[in-house]
Amino acid sequence: MTQAPATIFLVDDDESVLRGLVRLLRAAGYATKPFASPSEFLAQLSGDTPGCAVLDLRMPGLNGLELQQSMESKDCHLPVIFISGHGDVPASVRAMKAGAVDFLLKPFDEQQLLGSISQALLKDAAARAGRAETAALHARHADLTPREREVCALVAQGLTNKEVAQRLGTTEKTIKVHRARVIQKLDVDSVAELVRFVDRLGQG
Numbered sequence: 001m002t003q004a005p006a007t008i009f010l011v012d013d014d015e016s017v018l019r020g021l022v023r024l025l026r027a028a029g030y031a032t033k034p035f036a037s038p039s040e041f042l043a044q045l046s047g048d049t050p051g052c053a054v055l056d057l058r059m060p061g062l063n064g065l066e067l068q069q070s071m072e073s074k075d076c077h078l079p080v081i082f083i084s085g086h087g088d089v090p091a092s093v094r095a096m097k098a099g100a101v102d103f104l105l106k107p108f109d110e111q112q113l114l115g116s117i118s119q120a121l122l123k124d125a126a127a128r129a130g131r132a133e134t135a136a137l138h139a140r141h142a143d144l145t146p147r148e149r150e151v152c153a154l155v156a157q158g159l160t161n162k163e164v165a166q167r168l169g170t171t172e173k174t175i176k177v178h179r180a181r182v183i184q185k186l187d188v189d190s191v192a193e194l195v196r197f198v199d200r201l202g203q204g
Contacts, residue, residue: 006121007049009078010034011041011067012056017083017106021054024110030117038062038070045076050128052101052120054113057084057091065091068098077127079120083108137201143185151178155191156198 008030012018018034025032031051035041038061041053053071057064068080082095085106092103101123102116144152147168154164161179165172188194 004049005031006124007031007033007051008117009041009051009053011038011053011059011064012083013037013059014056017056024113025117028114038067041067042070042074045071045074050121050124052079052081052117052124054081054083054117057082057095058086065094065098068095068100072098077124079123079127081113081116081120083113134200137197140186141197141201144182148178148182148185151175152182152186152194152198155179155182156195158195 008025010018010021010025010032012021012034013036015036018036022032022034033044035044038059055064055067059067062070064082064084071078071080080095080098080100082092082100082103083106084091084103095103101120102112104113104116141149141152150168151164154167159167161172161175164179165175168175183189183194186194186197188197
């Protein structure tokens with residue numbers, strides 16, 4: 001599946017700043033979507049488009065930090081860069097603790113902003129790849145029957161076929177059959193790889 005090109009979402013109630021950001025980023029080759037208010041941005045937010053968000057800290061209605069929280073609540077994980085003419089230490093600390101990539105004070109250096117955006121796009125691409133991999137792991141695990149999932153969990157705990165059979169009240173021969181199917185359906189080559197699969201599944 002072809003992924004949509006990255007887009008830089010810009011949210012700032014200062015129209016002159018917004019126009020300047022659009023000019024700068026388009027000149028640097030980025031696709032942009034400017035919004036004059038948090039509500040406009042949230043109304044069009046989908047989270048499906050790769051990219052990042054550049055948010056002003058102080059805006060009417062929701063401020064930048066509140067907007068960042070609203071994005072999270074809507075399951076939008078776009079990396080955020082804050083820009084502000086009124087930044088203070090508590091606000092910047094709060095923003096960075098919430099996962100912001102950077103916190104830039106106006107007037108900011110253009111190259112610094114472009115560097116932060118480049119970093120944010122790499123972070124977004126890595127996160128999307130991680131989520132896609134986790135989804136693929138869950139899909140393979142979901143293909144197991146309930147009994148195969150039980151066998152999978154017990155084998156991953158280090159139990160032998162005999163111990164699994166005793167735990168599940170069946171024969172060792174039957175467990176060997178289930179175990180072979182688990183290995184095949186999960187597309188792993190060994191018990192060690194199966195253990196890593198289950199670990200990654202738990203972390204997803």
